[in-house]
Amino acid sequence: MLKIEKFSRTRGRKMPGDPPGVPDSDGTKIAASQAISAMCESSSCKDCSTPRVGIPQIVQLLRSDNEEVREAAAGPGKPDNQQPCKCQRYRAAAEADAIDPLINILSSKRDGAIANAATVLTNMAIQEPLRAIIQNHEVMHALLGPLRSTNTVVQSTAALTVAATACDVEARIELRNCGGLEPLVELLHSKNDEVRRHASWAVMVCAGDELMAVELCRLGALDILEEINRSLSRKNKFSEAAYNKLLNNNLSLKYSQTGYLSSSxxxxxxxxxxxxxxxxxxxxPLKELCLQELNDQRAILLVNNKSDTSPPPSMEDKSSEVGYGRSISSSSSLRRASKEKAKLLDLDLPQKKNQSRHQDGTLSLAEASPKRKEQVIDVEGLRPQKGKGKKEEEKVKEEEEVLSVPKFTEGSPEKEWYPPPDPEFCVYVLEVTKSVLPITNIKEQIEVLAKYVADKMGGKIPKEKLADFSWELHISELKFQLKSNVVPIGYIKKGIFYHRALLFKALADKIGVGCSLVRGEYSRGWNEVKLVNEARKGVIGNLPPPEEYIVDLMFHPGSLLKLRSKEADLYRFL
Structure with missing residues (x-):
């Protein structure tokens, strides 16, 4: 062992046994690295202090100019073999500043060196403290080259390193920003089973949040995984898990494809x-759908609780409406306006000028009126303001001109975009939180919420009068009023089965009431809930499984129809 530790002291001398053509003592260094690695891999290594032997010297060799020396110093190692002694070995390597040279090796010209370095980084990343250090060294950018390699071993180890290091939102964002998602998705096409399995694993990890799942679907990951899972010889557990993860973190796509959302x-x-x-x-994506020209296709229903102050546009003044693609208001600006108002009221400060104008640049009704020149009442209910000077009037004219300009113009940089606001739905969430959430009985919660949803969507509709319920005309008017195919759910006052089912699911999820959403044929849609038989509560012994019910939101709002009963089938089907 002492002889092995002295290999770095050769100082360039040619040693006996060096391979021919290897300059200086690089052959000895390679052999010593392989000896230490083999010793650490040995199952007979029971002393946890032994793997620390030679680590500083190994780390020193990771910075060698010789590619073969760096390859030998970096490996070999198995990513799925995490004995306690090996954990100490990787911690010791990190303490000796091995992470930076390991990441540098990822840009090596030797495939073996890249694969070894990626494997060591994967083993390190399994330990959370070391993973944080690795992420701070821009590992995602360094993995871009290995992901694009033509060597299957490099591809496999690089994908596995992504799976081990992309466990945090920041790391996934870094991978996306540096262009790493595209080559990762391409690896799903690989004919190599291990590459395909590790790439599926990495996609599953990267699909851990909605934004990344949507981006991966846009790149075609979902379609490729679906094709893989249809093949008995190519599919694997990771490809199936990745497919489900993508759908579960992209619920808009999942509901459009499958017509079903579970309670989870x-x-x-x-x-x-x-x-x-x-x-x-x-x-x-929603942004592109909002920017589309108005058409006669089915309205796209939106759920958005991020705005809370702007009232819905009036049905009477249709000429003044601005389409979503051209609107410059945003939920963040509305929240800022609300916070500033609260601050002024709390501190009782003198009112600032121009308070009657919204933060997004739109004018209050009082300021827009030509009759209010001497005194303007702020729309937020603040103190009266005195008339504005010429400079203020010029600013008003400039802002009015800005409102008439489309938000996205050809040749101009694209500004930040926000989903259309839905102040009515925000009110629904507040009211349901106050009235339904405090109810302790789940069955009663469901019944009260069902009646609330039905009341907001046009009330009880007798079966014999269902054909006379003019919901289609109402939706068409909303689309024309909003100049958009996207209609926020809170705007709808005459809703049929699938409108009510979506509103019920959205509100139930806000207050923690478990229910599923199911799409049927011919504008049918319904919610399914699971309830335990009240008569069996408190009984000692095994309880029967919960019973499933459909929530009636149309004919007898609040009624629970036992699944697969005649009443439930009449509700689900024509």
């Missing part, structure tokens, strides 16, 4: 129901 699929702000699409069909 929680609808978040920005969810939209495009309608049924076939597998393999691309679902456009």
């Amino acid at each position: 699929n929680i609808i978040s702000d920005g969810f939209y129901d495009y309608g049924r699409i076939n597998p393999g069909t691309k679902l456009l």
